Amino acid sequence: MMPRITLLVASLHVLLYVVLALRVVLHRRASRIGVGTGGDAAMALRVRVHGNFAEYVPLALLMLALLELSAMPAALLWTCGVALLLARVLHAVGLGRSPGYSFGRFAGTLLTFLVLLAMALAGLWRFLVVYTL
Template sequence: MPVASPVVTLLVAGLHGLLLLMLLVPIVLLRRGRKVGLGHGGDIQLLQRIRAHGNFVEYVPLALILIALLEITGLRREAVALLGGVLLMARVLHAVGLWRSPGYSFGRFTGTVLTFLVILASAALAITRGVAGLSLG
């Protein structure tokens, strides 16, 4: 199996790191402004932002690990960039949708579906490449 430097995933992970900070800072500011030390204190806006952040940390790490492993094992950089780009777009859509409404929204729904599709595609590729690698080695 090829061993490549995962430079595309490195870039994508860096962009996701910036997005994570963009999700965190408003939470900190709202908590300080509304004097909420733990949790959301019954504040719906704060709860929405906490969940946007929480959802991000629930899904993005595994997706990035899968994408990085795919890149390291030789998946074409264009495919890696597509997976990473769709993941980033999905997480932005989800966060914006959840910030705007605690209920259904186009952004939240679309972001969730795209995130699941990236994880599903990455997992399927990883399994396929892993099985192929086992049979070669």
């Protein structure tokens, strides 16, 4: 079975990843920063937004694909996929505006953790109830 829901969700996340990467590249070029952040606070923030996305999204997409391949209900997959995308947009906007507290950063982080937890629990349930009985 082809993981079609994950394909769409992953594709949308890749588009967001490219936007975040371009923000780093364009600022790096405009500020003439070759490697690292060059002590530039705006560059450091953009690098961190991009890095945070790269830290959380691959594992989440892997879990989504595994759940889809294990025939979890489509409603769960759509809910997790859309919630993850919303979470990552909220986090990127929130953290991208300020390194301190923001609603977007808080809500994005919380929602990301909730999606990861929900997918982990769904995976454990699938394994324990469906595959071991």
